[in-house]
Amino acid sequence: xxxxxxxxxxxxxxxxxxxxxxxxxxxxxxxxxxxxxxxxxxxxxxxxxxxxxxxxxxxxxxxxxxxxxxxxxxxxxxxxxxxxxxxxxxxxxxxxxxxxxxxxxxxxxxxxxxxxxxxxxxxxxxxxxxxxxxxxxxxxxxxxxxxxxxxxxxxxxxxxxxxxxxxxxxxxxxxxxxxxxxxxxxxxxxxxxxxxxxxxxxxxxxxxxxxxxxxxxxxxxxxxxxxxxxxxxxxxxxxxxxxxxxxxxxxxxxxxxxxxxxxxxxxxxxxxxxxxxxxxxxxxxxxxxxxxxxxxxxxxxxxxxxxxxxxxxxxxxxxxxxxxxxxxxxxxxxxxxxxxxxxxxxxxxxxxxxxxxxxxxxxxxxxxxxxxxxxxxxxxxxxxxxxxxxxxxxxxxxxxxxxxxxxxxxxxxxxxxxxxxxxxxxxxxxxxxxxxxxxxxxxxxxxxxxxxxxxxxxxxxxxxxxxxxxxxxxxxxxxxxxxxxxxxxxxxxxxxxxxxxxxxxxxxxxxxxxxxxxxxxxxxxxxxxxxxxxxxxxxxxxxxxxxxxxxxxxxxxxxxxxxxxxxxxxxxxxxxxxxxxxxxxxxxxxxxxxxxxxxxxxxxxxxxxxxxxxxxxx
Amino acid sequence: xxxxxxxxxxxxxxxxxxxxxxxxxxxxxxxxxxxxxxxxxxxxxxxxxxxxxxxxxxxxxxxxxxxxxxxxxxxxxxxxxxxxxxxxxxxxxxxxxxxxxxxxxxxxxxxxxxxxxxxxxxxxxxxxxxxxxxxxxxxxxxxxxxxxxxxxxxxxxxxxxxxxxxxxxxxxxxxxxxxxxxxxxxxxxxxxxxxxxxxxxxxxxxxxxxxxxxxxxxxxxxxxxxxxxxxxxxxxxxxxxxxxxxxxxxxxxxxxxxxxxxxxxxxxxxxxxxxxxxxxxxxxxxxxxxxxxxxxxxxxxxxxxxxxxxxxxxxxxxxxxxxxxxxxxxxxxxxxxxxxxxxxxxxxxxxxxxxxxxxxxxxxxxxxxxxxxx
Numbered sequence: 001x002x003x004x005x006x007x008x009x010x011x012x013x014x015x016x017x018x019x020x021x022x023x024x025x026x027x028x029x030x031x032x033x034x035x036x037x038x039x040x041x042x043x044x045x046x047x048x049x050x051x052x053x054x055x056x057x058x059x060x061x062x063x064x065x066x067x068x069x070x071x072x073x074x075x076x077x078x079x080x081x082x083x084x085x086x087x088x089x090x091x092x093x094x095x096x097x098x099x100x101x102x103x104x105x106x107x108x109x110x111x112x113x114x115x116x117x118x119x120x121x122x123x124x125x126x127x128x129x130x131x132x133x134x135x136x137x138x139x140x141x142x143x144x145x146x147x148x149x150x151x152x153x154x155x156x157x158x159x160x161x162x163x164x165x166x167x168x169x170x171x172x173x174x175x176x177x178x179x180x181x182x183x184x185x186x187x188x189x190x191x192x193x194x195x196x197x198x199x200x201x202x203x204x205x206x207x208x209x210x211x212x213x214x215x216x217x218x219x220x221x222x223x224x225x226x227x228x229x230x231x232x233x234x235x236x237x238x239x240x241x242x243x244x245x246x247x248x249x250x251x252x253x254x255x256x257x258x259x260x261x262x263x264x265x266x267x268x269x270x271x272x273x274x275x276x277x278x279x280x281x282x283x284x285x286x287x288x289x290x291x292x293x294x295x296x297x298x299x300x301x302x303x304x305x306x307x308x309x310x311x312x313x314x315x316x317x318x319x320x321x322x323x324x325x326x327x328x329x330x331x332x333x334x335x336x337x338x339x340x341x342x343x344x345x346x347x348x349x350x351x352x353x354x355x356x357x358x359x360x361x362x363x364x365x366x367x368x369x370x371x372x373x374x375x376x377x378x379x380x381x382x383x384x385x386x387x388x389x390x391x392x393x394x395x396x397x398x399x400x401x402x403x404x405x406x407x408x409x410x411x412x413x414x415x416x417x418x419x420x421x422x423x424x425x426x427x428x429x430x431x432x433x434x435x436x437x438x439x440x441x442x443x444x445x446x447x448x449x450x451x452x453x454x455x456x457x458x459x460x461x462x463x464x465x466x467x468x469x470x471x472x473x474x475x476x477x478x479x480x481x482x483x484x485x486x487x488x489x490x491x492x493x494x495x496x497x498x499x500x501x502x503x504x505x506x507x508x509x510x511x512x513x514x515x516x517x518x519x520x521x522x523x524x525x526x527x528x529x530x531x532x533x534x535x536x537x538x539x540x541x542x543x544x545x546x547x548x549x550x551x552x553x554x555x556x557x558x559x560x561x562x563x564x565x566x567x568x569x570x571x572x573x574x575x576x577x578x579x580x581x582x583x584x585x586x587x588x589x590x591x592x593x594x595x596x597x598x599x600x601x602x603x604x605x606x607x608x609x610x611x612x613x614x615x616x617x618x
Numbered sequence: 619x620x621x622x623x624x625x626x627x628x629x630x631x632x633x634x635x636x637x638x639x640x641x642x643x644x645x646x647x648x649x650x651x652x653x654x655x656x657x658x659x660x661x662x663x664x665x666x667x668x669x670x671x672x673x674x675x676x677x678x679x680x681x682x683x684x685x686x687x688x689x690x691x692x693x694x695x696x697x698x699x700x701x702x703x704x705x706x707x708x709x710x711x712x713x714x715x716x717x718x719x720x721x722x723x724x725x726x727x728x729x730x731x732x733x734x735x736x737x738x739x740x741x742x743x744x745x746x747x748x749x750x751x752x753x754x755x756x757x758x759x760x761x762x763x764x765x766x767x768x769x770x771x772x773x774x775x776x777x778x779x780x781x782x783x784x785x786x787x788x789x790x791x792x793x794x795x796x797x798x799x800x801x802x803x804x805x806x807x808x809x810x811x812x813x814x815x816x817x818x819x820x821x822x823x824x825x826x827x828x829x830x831x832x833x834x835x836x837x838x839x840x841x842x843x844x845x846x847x848x849x850x851x852x853x854x855x856x857x858x859x860x861x862x863x864x865x866x867x868x869x870x871x872x873x874x875x876x877x878x879x880x881x882x883x884x885x886x887x888x889x890x891x892x893x894x895x896x897x898x899x900x901x902x903x904x905x906x907x908x909x910x911x912x913x914x915x916x917x918x919x920x921x922x923x924x925x926x927x928x929x930x931x932x933x934x935x936x937x938x939x940x941x942x943x944x945x946x947x948x949x950x951x952x953x954x955x956x957x958x959x960x961x962x963x964x965x966x967x968x969x970x971x972x973x974x975x976x977x978x979x980x981x982x983x984x985x986x987x988x989x990x991x992x
Binding site: 146147150151172173174176177180181183184185186188193194210214299318322323324326327329330331348351352353355356358359360361362363364365366367368369370371436438439608611 | 840962
């Protein structure tokens with residue numbers, strides 16, 4: 001079992017940093033060096049992850065990825081013991097090495113609480129924020145009978161369970177009841193035949209002796225502070241810390257080669273999504289913006305949001321672009337996918353293509369129709385994952401709020417969503433379908449369609465998915481992390497202006513917004529009617545002062561018909577003026593919808609002109 | 619990365635196959651190293667704790683949870699039979715009796731004075747693991763299971779449903795383009811593994827179920843036929859646990875897809891031999907593909923070892939696994955090292971390949987081919 005490490009505190013100046021992310025399929029290494037006053041990404045390397053046979057040693061993949069970095073820099077970073085630290089005068093070695101990991105399926109948890117929308121929801125947030133996939137949420141009021149819950153707990157075989165319930169000083173009966181169900185189920189961990197399952201208890205402190213009596217002998221029980229000590233407060237820190245510790249002790253300890261990997265680094269290894277979450281929070285803090293980040297992978301889609309002090313992460317475990325692509329088909333339905341495809345394709349053909357992508361997940365679209373189809377599926381995966389996120393990124397439910405006179409007309413109770421699309425300042429996309437879209441404007445359009453940001457929003461994609469490494473780096477050196485994040489990690493696509501509305505009946509062609517921009521001393525005025533899209537070039541690194549004048553049925557953040565004076569950020573795409581309205585729902589009439597879709601695609605120069613024209617004719 | 623291609627599926631006349639047969643929890647291994655086993659040899663066994671059942675005695679008797687001890691007729695670890703009185707509450711000087719009976723046979727595991735619940739545990743459930751293959755126990759994993767080794771023909775499919783089974787292989791069609799429909803199946807196919815060409819139809823699956831065929835193999839299947847047969851859609855690519863009486867394996871993909879000649883020809887040679895098959899497919903970490911194993915098969919000619927150490931080289935036989943040439947067989951002509959722009963405008967590593975049927979030379983992203991492994 002790897003030795004548990006205390007949080008690492010950097011006590012010296014560092015000028016070279018090597019970081020790896022051991023993903024489920026690929027291990028990625030990045031080298032960061034200080035040049036002048038700035039930390040910059042130097043090179044990156046990657047190699048297949050090696051937790052499975054015939055290697056069964058995660059360090060083999062880490063070594064291979066670092067070897068690529070060695071080849072590209074001509075310096076050596078590895079010796080027979082691991083990483084050469086600190087950096088030597090001949091240029092070999094680095095000052096510090098660190099790693100994140102989601103190899104072997106990441107961290108899979110089950111959470112339990114007394115009330116589904118209260119302690120169980122808090123427990124789910126604690127687990128998700130720590131980087132786990134939540135396999136199920138068990139609660140007294142989840143509608144299942146006791147024997148069904150027991151069967152479910154037995155069947156799942158999670159890496160660990162987080163049990164919460166009750167406020168301190170409150171009744172203990174219900175949380176003890178859940179503990180009894182867990183005891184009856186005698187759950188076994190996913191990894192390590194013969195090991196005891198770790199269970200973290202973060203509930204009513206008065207119930208601890210009972211929980212200990214019921215579970216102490218059967219599981220590896222850890223007790224931490226109650227995550228809802230009083231109804232009005234959620235304290236997730238201690239539970240998340242316990243999850244990270246157990247992740248190291250149990251999950252990582254079972255994964256082949258981790259005992260060796262932990263000796264390479266003084267910084268505790270973090271679950272990949274946990275590190276990405278930290279990266280998002282740091283970005284929000286540094287940019288003073290509300291942020292939504294999405295990572296769409298082959299199997300899962302992670303969404304992170306930071307609005308004010310509230311950070312939320314959700315994992316849609318079965319929404320992805322390869323292994324889980326058929327689940328997108330299942331959950332979204334063929335009709336919803338087809339609404340983003342402006343050419344004819346039979347349902348059977350589409351279904352077979354999606355299935356074939358599932359069984360051969362590493363293939364890429366060679367033809368334009370395949371690309372359009374894949375991007376259509378991604379819109380639906382992102383849309384569904386965002387619905388899931390919004391349902392969890394909510395305030396504490398069950399809390400009494402004192403109403404003021406100002407609340408009289410605002411009938412939102414507790415449990416309201418933290419997600420405010422008008423307030424959203426930065427939307428970051430990550431994952432192959434977004435980061436590797438042949439034209440960056442395609443990535444912009446995919447996130448616009450799925451998330452539908454309102455008002456003014458900056459759009460970006462992660463260039464090479466190094467947010468995990470940036471996240472773990474930010475725990476010890478936030479300045480270095482943010483410099484690399486800003487200059488090397490993010491590819492700024494530009495800004496979107498999307499007026500919300502119309503507030504009443506409006507026809508396509510009605511006035512929607514006028515945008516005045518000053519770019520390189522030239523004044524540009526664009527008037528875009530309702531139903532249209534327009535792309536205004538504004539290069540990466542440039543900003544433009546301007547004003548946005550919505551018509552009276554539309555709002556860009558200052559109220560209907562009120563103008564917004566602002567500075568727009570450029571990017572590799574530019575400024576997208578999206579007057580399709582918010583919320584935007586494509587027409588149900590196929591011919592109208594296809595015509596509009598083609599018009600928008602052409603306005604934004606989404607696809608190569610000739611090939612797109614051929615595709616539409618076919 | 620060094621080799622940007624999909625390694626491909628094994629279709630080999632002679633291969634060493636090792637199968638780990640592992641218990642879900644610790645137990646007892648019943649065979650020793652070196653023992654010759656057949657598919658139905660039980661190699662390990664264990665007892666999974668029986669199903670638990672909770673009875674809320676406090677609620678039923680309308681008493682406080684902390685008081686149920688007074689009324690319990692059974693103690694923790696007592697054995698109970700279905701109908702035995704677990705607890706009894708008498709009121710009005712014994713005139714009225716309220717009883718709680720055990721709903722199952724088992725033992726009393728826990729009596730909770732906090733919740734008023736009594737947990738009963740049904741008798742342990744024995745679990746046995748069989749050898750699945752004709753072979754030899756190569757290694758014993760103490761208390762966990764064994765590794766079985768065998769040599770023979772080994773064919774991997776691309777996707778399957780249904781679990782492990784055994785049967786004799788029968789070719790039901792003449793060529794790899796032929797469709798396996800209901801007319802191809804006969805009553806004599808009971809207990810057999812029936813192999814078709816480009817497609818297995820829903821009619822064939824239903825007929826196979828009717829006559830008791832244990833397995834169907836073909837190049838492709840129509841997505842809606844599979845969904846129609848299973849009665850539910852497949853969301854995530856993890857299969858093998860479907861509650862169906864037969865195993866279906868496809869070798870090429872979804873849609874009508876000609877079975878690769880090499881695969882079809884091998885099946886012809888294996889006709890009449892007993893195979894162990896498994897439809898379980900998992901396309902995530904720990905990739906698992908469906909398989910057909912024929913232990914003991916001796917190829918007629920000499921088996922030529924294929925050298926895949928260099929990955930793709932000119933002359934490598936391959937299968938194209940994405941549109942616009944999906945399913946076609948080809949061979950590598952050359953592998954330009956520089957990235958090239960394809961129709962989507964993506965810059966990717968490509969190869970030029972000669973299509974087997976037409977001789978046409980086409981450009982394919984390397985990610986969209988798989989080597990046909992021998």
